[in-house]
Every structure is written in structure tokens, then in C-alpha cells.
Amino acid sequence: xxxxxxxxxxxxxxxxxxxxxxxxxxxxxxxxxxxxxxxxxxxxxxxxxxxxxxxxxxxxxxxxxxxxxxxxxxxxxxxxxxxxxxxxxxxxxxxxxxxxxxxxxxxxxxxxxxxxxxxxxxxxxxxxxxxxxxxxxxxxxxxxxxxxxxxxxxxxxxxxxxxxxxxxxxxxxxxxxxxxxxxxxxxxxxxxxxxxxxxxxxxxxxxxxxxxxxxxxxxxxxxxxxxxxxxxxxxxxxxxxxxxxxxxxxxxx
Amino acid sequence: xxxxxxxxxxxxxxxxxxxxxxxxxxxxxxxxxxxxxxxxxxxxxxxxxxxxxxxxxxxxxxxxxxxxxxxxxxxxxxxxxxxxxxxxxxxxxxxxxxxxxxxxxxxxxxxxxxxxxxxxxxxxxxxxxxxxxxxxxxxxxxxxxxxxxxxxxxxxxxxxxxxxxxxxxxxxxxxxxxxxxxxxxxxxxxxxxxxxxxxxxxxxxxxxxxxxxxxxxxxxxxxxxxxxxxxxxxxxxxxxxxxxxxxxxxxxxxxxxxxxxxxxxxxxxxxxxxxxxxxxxxxxxxxxxxxxxxxxxxxxxxxxxxxxxxxxxxxxxxxxxxxxxxxxxxxxxxxxxxxxxxxxxxxxxxxxxxxxxxxxxxxxxxxxxxxxxxxxxxxxxxxxxxxxxxxxxxxx
Numbered sequence: 315x316x317x318x319x320x321x322x323x324x325x326x327x328x329x330x331x332x333x334x335x336x337x338x339x340x341x342x343x344x345x346x347x348x349x350x351x352x353x354x355x356x357x358x359x360x361x362x363x364x365x366x367x368x369x370x371x372x373x374x375x376x377x378x379x380x381x382x383x384x385x386x387x388x389x390x391x392x393x394x395x396x397x398x399x400x401x402x403x404x405x406x407x408x409x410x411x412x413x414x415x416x417x418x419x420x421x422x423x424x425x426x427x428x429x430x431x432x433x434x435x436x437x438x439x440x441x442x443x444x445x446x447x448x449x450x451x452x453x454x455x456x457x458x459x460x461x462x463x464x465x466x467x468x469x470x471x472x473x474x475x476x477x478x479x480x481x482x483x484x485x486x487x488x489x490x491x492x493x494x495x496x497x498x499x500x501x502x503x504x505x506x507x508x509x510x511x512x513x514x515x516x517x518x519x520x521x522x523x524x525x526x527x528x529x530x531x532x533x534x535x536x537x538x539x540x541x542x543x544x545x546x547x548x549x550x551x552x553x554x555x556x557x558x559x560x561x562x563x564x565x566x567x
Numbered sequence: 568x569x570x571x572x573x574x575x576x577x578x579x580x581x582x583x584x585x586x587x588x589x590x591x592x593x594x595x596x597x598x599x600x601x602x603x604x605x606x607x608x609x610x611x612x613x614x615x616x617x618x619x620x621x622x623x624x625x626x627x628x629x630x631x632x633x634x635x636x637x638x639x640x641x642x643x644x645x646x647x648x649x650x651x652x653x654x655x656x657x658x659x660x661x662x663x664x665x666x667x668x669x670x671x672x673x674x675x676x677x678x679x680x681x682x683x684x685x686x687x688x689x690x691x692x693x694x695x696x697x698x699x700x701x702x703x704x705x706x707x708x709x710x711x712x713x714x715x716x717x718x719x720x721x722x723x724x725x726x727x728x729x730x731x732x733x734x735x736x737x738x739x740x741x742x743x744x745x746x747x748x749x750x751x752x753x754x755x756x757x758x759x760x761x762x763x764x765x766x767x768x769x770x771x772x773x774x775x776x777x778x779x780x781x782x783x784x785x786x787x788x789x790x791x792x793x794x795x796x797x798x799x800x801x802x803x804x805x806x807x808x809x810x811x812x813x814x815x816x817x818x819x820x821x822x823x824x825x826x827x828x829x830x831x832x833x834x835x836x837x838x839x840x841x842x843x844x845x846x847x848x849x850x851x852x853x854x855x856x857x858x859x860x861x862x863x864x865x866x867x868x869x870x871x872x873x874x875x876x877x878x879x880x881x882x883x884x885x886x887x888x889x890x891x892x893x894x895x896x897x898x899x900x901x902x903x904x905x906x907x908x909x910x911x912x913x914x915x916x917x918x919x920x921x922x923x924x925x926x927x928x929x930x931x932x933x934x935x936x937x938x939x940x941x942x943x944x945x946x947x948x949x950x951x952x953x954x955x956x957x958x959x960x961x962x963x
Contacts, residue, residue, distance in 0.1 A: 368852065373775050399855035406853070412845035412865055422864070423854040476854065 319344040319514040320484060321392075325379035327360060329372065334360050336538045337379070342531075347506060347515045349529035349546065351522065353561070356535040358518045362486050365516065366402040367395050382482070400427055403477035406420060407489040409469035411461035411476070416453050419461040419472055420444060423480045439479060447475035448505050467498025473503060478513070485509065487517035491524065497564045503528050523563055526550050588808045604798040618942070621935035628724035628737060629691040630683045631656055631713060637675040642666050655706050656713075660738035678946050683720070688929035690738040694719060699928045716947045731902040732918065736929035739922070741937050743904040747817055747897070747912030748886060753829055754908060756819025760878050762825075763832030769835075771840040791830035798827040799894025804945060807895060815896035815911040823895050824885040831884065835877020839870035872956040879952035883945050889916040 322340040327335040335357045342348050343440040350358035360369065367388065369375045381388050383425060388398055400423070411419050420430075420440045428433060433480075440457070442448040449471040451465070458476050461472050470490060477485060491499040504527050506515060519525050533543040534557075542558045553559045575696050577581055633653050641648040643955035646664040669675065672841070702710070713719050731743030774780045802823030806812040812819045843866045851861035865875075892898055898917040904910040915937060922934040 320960060326822075366853065368849070371852065396855045396857055399853060404853035406846065410844075410850040412847065412850060413869065424576055425854075426856055426860055426864075473850070476850075480854070 315395070315439065317344045319353050319384065319393075319533070320516070321380075321382040321385075322361075323379060323380040323382070325364065325377065326359070327357075327364065327369070327377045335377075335391055338540050340533060340540055340543055342514060342516055344514050345509050345510055345512070346530040348518065348531045348533060349525035350518045350533050350535060351520075351525050351561070352535035352541075354520075354536075357538040358533075358535045361535070362516060362518050365484065365486055366399050366404055368404065370395060382471070396427075400480045400487060401482050401554045402484045403480065403482035404486045405470070405473050405477055405488070405490050405551065407474055408493050409466055410521065411469050411472050413460060413462050414457045416444075416464070416472060418477050420479050423476060424481040427479060427480055441544055443479035444472075446509070447471045448476055448501070448508070449475060464505055465498070467494050467501055470494060470502060470517075474502075474505065478509070480566040482513065484514045485516065489518050489520060492520060499507040499524070500518075522550075522564075534561060536561070574596060576699055595805060606733075614755055618935050621932055624697070624937040625720040625727060625806050625932035625936035626724050627695075628726065629686040629694045629747045630720050631681050631686045631690065632681060632718040632720075633918060634683065635680050635682055637678045637680065639676055642669050645831065650653060655703075656687055656690050656709060658687050658737045659875065660735040661685045661882060665890070669903055676849060682961060683722075683724075686719070686735050689738060692720070697928055697932075699926060703722055727933065730899055731904055732899075733902055736925075736927050736933060739933055740929070741915065741918060741940060743901050744913050744915045744918035744937070745940075746904040746957065747820075747901065748914040748947065749903060750817035750908050751821040751892075751897075752882060752886050754818060755824040756878075758822060758825035759828040759832055759881065759885075763829050763878070763881075764836050764874060766829075767833045767840060768834030769861060769865070771837050772866065773858060776953055787830050790931045793833055794890075795827055795888055796890040798823055799891030802891060802903050813909050813911075815901075815913075817897075817905060818908040819895045819913040819947050820892050820897045820912070820914065821908070822893050824888060827888065828881040828885045831881035832878050836870070836874045839873025840866060842873060844867045846862060864902060872959040875959070876952045877954045879948055879955070883948040885954075886914075886948070887916055887941065887945060889914075889920055892917055914945065915944075 320341045322342075325335055325338040326333065329493060333400055338357075338361060343487070350362065352358050363369045363387075364377060364381060365383075369377070377389065383401065387393070388402075391396060412422065414422075417440055420443050421430075421436050424430045424436065424439055425432070430439045430442045439451060441454075444453060451459075452468060453472070461469065464472060470493075474485075474490075490506075491502050492504065503524065509515060510530075517529070529546045531544065532546045532549040532552065534553075534555075536542045536557060543557050544554075549558065550562060553562065559565075586652055631653075633649060633656070636648050638647055643666065645665045646654055648662060648665050649657050650775065684695070689700055689702040690706070693702040693707060693710060694714070714786065726738060729799050730738055730740035733739040770780060771782065794936055802819060806819050806822045807814055812822065821882045847865050847869065851865045856864065889898060892914060896911075896918055897913050899913055900921065901913040918935045919934055919941065922930045922937060
């Protein structure tokens with residue numbers, strides 16, 4: 315019923331000598347939220363960072379296998395990483411707005427990719443992005459004040475606005491709420507629920523409740539292996555594997 | 568609080584003793600710190616008071632009012648222009664300019680004009696009551712008599728700023744050294760800052776962390792600690808002997824100082840780049856910025872205050888440097904300011920060094936005055952560094 319957006323085939327990854335992912339096979343469906351859960355060091359963030367090739371920057375990092383985005387291998391030699399990252403956006407654990415104005419934060423990526431000029435086109439694009447990240451009302455009167463002066467939750471929504479300004483297909487979120495208080499977290503979760511109408515969202519989270527609340531599908535990783543993957547409802551109520559159940563119920567991890 | 572002797576976990580004799588000991592150690596440490604600070608301040612104040620006290624007289628020059636005979640003979644022998652007994656009173660440097668002046672103004676010939684002219688440096692020092700003025704007693708009596716007649720005055724010593732070095736102290740100034748310093752520093756800046764900053768950017772943002780870059784890194788750190796005179800030898804070998812840059816020129820000196828300043832700028836720039844949080848780089852990469860865009864748009868602006876401060880401190884150090892310039896021939900007698908970077912030039916610290924070795928008393932105050940000028944420039948440069956850091960930091 316769901317079309318596959320990202321298809322990972324037998325993905326292995328090494329940091330130098332140590333193998334961090336041992337052959338992962340997984341498919342992420344379009345316009346759904348997939349949560350990646352598992353104890354620290356299980357490879358879920360590593361996997362996430364393979365999807366927009368952020369791992370390329372890490373010396374000694376090497377991968378095998380295939381990652382297909384809409385059927386195209388993103389690790390094929392002719393792929394331009396810059397282009398790939400406009401299709402696969404990323405939101406980080408700690409809100410990291412640029413120390414520039416709110417406007418500049420959102421306008422930066424469209425500008426370097428030539429999506430809009432600097433006139434009213436850009437104004438419109440910035441407004442749309444901020445609206446879609448449900449932060450427009452809070453910042454519309456102070457677009458030219460520093461993005462770093464906002465509260466943590468607002469900063470994270472600004473980062474989301476910045477990411478969706480280039481119209482990616484997939485948004486990767488690496489524990490987007492772990493640095494936020496419950497109220498700010500609730501707002502981000504609400505936002506994710508909105509965003510999945512347009513974007514395929516893959517998020518890493520340490521909060522079982524969060525995974526249960528907002529994801530459609532959940533993948534449980536342990537020690538570099540994908541243990542179980544399925545509909546969130548099923549994973550949280552009738553997991554197939556004992557390990558998954560132990561982790562979800564808090565018996566380990 | 569309670570005056571009873573019942574045991575209290577917080578107050579026992581042993582604990583009180585320990586507390587006292589701890590407090591004594593604290594206050595001892597406090598006093599060590601204050602003493603050190605006080606000593607440092609005392610030295611600094613002594614240094615400044617001494618330098619300023621010695622330098623101030625150099626900004627005044629004694630003038631004497633004498634009869635100048637504008638005669639035909641003065642065109643060839645300037646001594647004929649003043650009375651015999653005043654020859655040692657009037658500045659020889661001024662008298663020397665007379666023949667040319669007379670040739671330009673022939674209408675003056677035959678006149679006998681009473682006018683203020685600069686005094687000889689010995690007279691100047693005698694009037695300033697400096698020990699070792701070197702004025703013979705015969706002339707002392709003449710000068711005393713002139714002083715009583717009101718024919719002696721002190722005016723602002725503009726020559727100190729407008730003329731170059733001279734063997735006659737009343738005519739010696741820092742102008743040529745200042746011009747030389749500016750040329751040299753400009754070359755150092757134009758070479759060392761861009762190369763240093765680009766090297767640091769490459770090492771920090773682009774290069775991989777491998778054996779090769781680590782060797783380079785260690786070497787750069789070592790270069791910063793090399794005695795500066797060795798850079799003079801390197802400059803001599805590379806720029807003068809190999810590349811054929813003229814000896815004593817601002818170009819040779821500037822290039823040599825650039826070599827010396829490079830490691831300082833590289834280290835400061837790398838530290839500034841390292842202090843930019845990596846989350847900023849990730850954000851930019853995550854949005855599809857290239858490495859160059861990430862560095863240029865995000866990392867560099869944030870590192871700018873540190874880079875500027877480091878560069879200015881490095882340049883200020885280069886400006887105060889004498890040793891390497893000794894080897895490339897810039898510590899020299901250079902009376903005329905250089906017109907371009909290939910002419911023989913000297914720099915302020917070298918001028919100070921030269922004057923400090925002169926025997927005439929009048930050079931002593933000029934040495935102090937030149938030190939004061941150099942210090943002022945260096946303090947201004949450091950002030951500029953502080954200002955720029957504050958200014959750029961305000962732009963979030």
C-alpha cells in the first residue's frame with residue numbers, strides 16, 4: 315500500500331577496522347514517519363547519516379551495499395553529494411541555527427542552490443518555509459534578529475524550516491527533541507505529524523514514547539544489526555523477537 | 568552559636584584547626600598573586616616613567632638668535648655666514664643648507680639678518696642641563712651670555728619626525744625609519760596573512776588527518792619557537808643570495824619577517840577555526856553546501872575575530888623585530904627615506920638600536936623618543952586587535 319522511497323540493500327559500514335553495520339536491509343516508505351530505536355552505539359545514527367552521506371566526512375569510514383533513493387543508488391560515483399543533500403535534508407540533535415538572522419538561516423540553502431533570487435521570491439520562499447515549520451507567527455516580526463537568540467524549541471523549528479526550504483523528499487532527524495523540554499518536544503512532534511503529508515521522515519529517537527506516538531513504522535537496531543522492523547503498532551504491542559520486547563519494555567538498554 | 572561543649576559534627580577542634588590551615592593557605596596564595604601582580608605593575612610603571620622622562624626633551628630643540636651674514640663667500644664656505652665664535656653654537660646641519668639656499672635666493676646676498684636658527688646639539692644638551700653635554704667651557708660662557716640676552720629658546724622639534732637619520736643629532740629623526748617600517752610591514756602583511764590564513768584553512772578544513780599533515784603541523788609549531796635571527800639567515804640565503812632581492816631593501820626585510828610571522832598566523836588561525844563549533848559545519852553540509860561554501864560562508868566569519876587578533880599580534884611582533892633584519896642588512900645608516908621597496912631602508916627598532924650605540928648625549932633622548940614612538944604604534948596595533956575582536960563578535 316505504501317511506495318518505497320528509500321531502499322537499503324545489505325549495507326555494511328566500517329569505521330576503520332571496526333564494522334558498525336553488519337548488512338542492513340530495510341525499506342522506508344514514502345510520506346511516512348519511520349522511527350529508528352535501539353541502545354546507544356547500535357548504529358541507528360550511523361545508518362541515518364549514510365542516507366545523506368554525512369559519513370563521507372569521517373576519515374576511515376567505508377561502506378558496502380546499496381542505498382537506493384527512488385531507485386537510484388546514492389553512492390554511485392556520478393552522484394553529486396551537494397545535489398543529494400538537497401533531496402535528503404537533515405535536522406540535528408542539538409539545534410544548530412547559523413549565527414545569522416532568522417531570514418538568512420532559511421534563505422541560505424535556497425540561495426546557494428539558486429532556487430530563488432534575493433527579491434520578493436526569496437521573501438515568499440522564506441515565509442512559506444517558516445509557515446510550514448509552524449514558527450512563522452512567532453518570528454514574523456523579528457526576521458532580521460539572530461536565529462541564535464530564539465529559545466531551544468524555536469531554534470529547532472527554525473532548523474526544520476531551513477531544511478524544508480529546499481524542498482527535500484526525505485528529512486532525516488537525529489534525535490531532534492533530545493535537547494528540548496516537553497512542551498517544545500510536543501510542538502516538534504505535532505510539526506512532524508504535519509510534515510509527513512509531504513515528506514518522508516526518518517528519525518532516530520531514544521524515547522520509546524515518542525516513537526510510539528508519532529511514527530508509523532519502527533525499526534529496532536542492536537549492535538549494528540536490524541533486529542526487527544514493522545508497523546509501530548505491531549512492534550510495540552506484539553514484537554516478534556524477545557530482544558525487541560525486552561528493550562521496549564525497559565528490561566535492558 | 569551554642570556555647571555548650573557537646574560534640575558537634577561540624578565544629579570540632581581538629582576540624583577547626585584544619586579549617587584555619589586551609590584559610591591560611593588560601594590567603595597565602597592570594598598574597599603571592601598580589602605580590603607578583605604588584606611587581607609586574609611596578610616594573611611597567613618604572614619603565615614607562617623612565618622612557619617618557621627621557622624622551623620628552625627630544626621633542627624640544629634649542630634655537631639661538633644670531634646674525635647670519637648672507638655673503639658671497641658663504642656659497643662655498645658656509646662657515647663664513649656666522650661669526651667665528653658662534654660656529655660651534657649654530658647647528659652645522661643648518662649651516663650646510665645655506666649654500667643651496669643662497670643659490671636659490673641670490674637677492675639675499677649682502678644682507679645681515681638677525682634670526683632664530685637651530686643650535687648645535689651640544690648647546691642643546693647644555694641648555695637642557697644634561698650631564699655629558701660635551702660643550703666646552705668657552706662656549707658655555709657664550710651661551711650663558713646669549714641666554715641672558717634672551718637669544719635662546721626651545722621650540723617643538725619637528726625635525727625628529729620629518730628627517731631621517733643623521734650624524735648630527737639635531738638633524739636626526741625617525742622619518743626614514745618610519746617609512747622603512749611601513750614598507751616592510753606592508754610586505755610582511757601582504758605575504759604572511761593570506762598565505763598563513765589559507766594554510767591554516769587547508770590544514771583545518773580540507774586536509775585529511777594523515778601522517779603528512781601531522782608532520783607539517785609539528786614543524787609549524789616548531790618554527791614558531793625558532794630564534795628569530797635564524798630567519799634572518801634563511802632570508803639572506805633565499806631572498807638575497809638566491810632570488811637576488813637587493814640587500815637592505817624593505818622587500819628583503821619584509822619577506823624575511825613574513826617567514827617569521829607565518830607560523831604565528833597559522834597557529835592563531837587554526838586555533839580560531841577549531842573554536843568554531845562543528846555543529847555549524849554539519850548544519851551547512853547538511854544543507855548541501857560545499858566544503859568551500861561551508862568554510863567561506865560560515866566558519867570563516869565566526870573565526871574572523873581570532874584570525875584578526877592573531878594576525879595583528881604577529882605583525883606587531885614582526886614590527887618590533889631587529890635580529891633577522893640585522894642579517895639582511897636593514898640595521899644600517901639610512902639618512903633618506905626609501906621611495907620604493909627596493910631601496911635601502913631601515914626600520915624603527917633598528918634605528919633605536921643604531922642610536923643607542925651613538926656616543927653623543929643628544930642621541931640618548933632620541934633613542935628614548937624613538938622607543939616611545941614604537942611603543943605607541945605597537946600599543947595602538949594591539950588596541951586595534953582588541954577593538955576588531957569586540958567589533959566582529961558583536962555580529963553574533
